[in-house]
Amino acid sequence: MEPRQPLSLSMPAFLHGRYLAVERQARAEGLRSGEHYRRTGAFPAPLEVQDLPPGELVVAHDVVDFQRERPAWRLYMVSSVLDGVYETLEWQNPLPVKRAYEASCRETAWGALYFAISRTAPKSAERTALLLQAVLRFWDVLQSARYLFSAPGATLTLDELMLTACDWAMDAWAPKPGASVRSRLEAASERMARATxxxxxxxxxxxxxxxxxxxxxxxxxxxxxxxxxxxxxxxxxxxxxxxxxxxxxxxxxxxxxxxxxxxxxxx
CATH class of the missing domain: 1.20.120 (Four Helix Bundle (Hemerythrin (Met), subunit A))
Incomplete structure (x- = not known):
């Protein structure tokens, strides 16, 4: 029996390239998605997705994106997609639109991760439970990549990324020192989902x-x-x-x- 091949993370092609190119591509995707949402009430899937080779580096936060002339996977530029969506819809009801886009993205590994680690607020217990549960569903796939998030040059595993971005959720809802990041996120999301x-x-x-x-x-x-x-x-x-x-x-x-x-x- 051949050994099982590692799972690959797939990401939209518009998130890859030099900074200015990704910004332009992401905004164009937002305009396309906004128009589709206006007509149908739903967001379309990306036109093209690519499988990342195991260990591929994903830039997950703009504060560490200093080499902007270097082609890279820029996950944080999903924010430019949202800007394009809002622009198409003339900034009408941006909060419900964002919630709808977030719900759509939670069905993908890249979208689930983006919204779980982004610094957008507020994060209610109910919303955070949904975000963490989405990441947990794609855990094995997301583990195949490496991430830049909080410090230039500090390449993080998925465990390290979630510990850096979501330690507050684990400390507040699953204060279990020594337990794995995944198990603490599972406990935190379960408690948030049923929280009084x-x-x-x-x-x-x-x-x-x-x-x-x-x-x-x-x-x-x-x-x-x-x-x-x-x-x-x-x-x-x-x-x-x-x-x-x-x-x-x-x-x-x-x-x-x-x-x-x-x-x-x-x-």
Whole structure:
């Protein structure tokens, strides 16, 4: 019996090339996709996809893309596709359109990864569960590539990439030091998917010390460090405001802390 061949990651051809070429190609794809969505209410599949050889490097964040004249797979340029979609639809109802495009992309390995690691906010518990579950479905395929994300020249495995981009989700929802990244993501996504409001409050309180460590210039830090007062404040949030922070994403919690700090200063 021949040994099993490694699974390959497939990506849209418009994400490969020099920076300016990918930007142009991705925007053109967005215009095409936006027009299709306008007519049918659904997004089309890419016109061409390519299988990446095992170990191929994928640039997953713009902060590490310094060699822009070098042809590369630029996953982060999916954002330019969205810009083209919004432009075609004249920026009408961008949030529902983004959600629809995200749902479509979750059916592909490249799309699932893009939305799971992108820094777009807010990330509710329900939405993050869907994003992580999508990545987990394609885990073996995504493991075939290597990624640039947080530091130039630091090539990451999928485990390292998800640990870098989604450590907040694991810390808040699956604080199990020593367990594998995959198992912690599975546990976190399962807990997020069935989370009650109280479950989310507990996760947020676990993450608030981390958020506070990044917060600068708070005028009422001593008040904001009180778990009891924070719990009380969280219980008063309206449903929409609470949903925005229910995933306990650090960036969402920072926005919440700055808002509370400002409110305290007005009392």
């Amino acid at each position: 409001r109280e479950d989310s409050i507990d996760a947020i309180l676990r993450q608030l010390p981390r958020a506070l460590s990044f917060a600068q210039g708070l005028k009422h830090r001593n008040v904001l460090e009180s778990p009891a007062l924070l719990r009380e404040h969280l219980t008063t949030l309206d449903p929409n405001s609470f949903e925005r922070v229910s995933g306990a994403c650090t960036s969402d919690l920072l926005e919440l802390l700055y808002g509370w700090d400002q409110e305290l200063g007005m009392q």
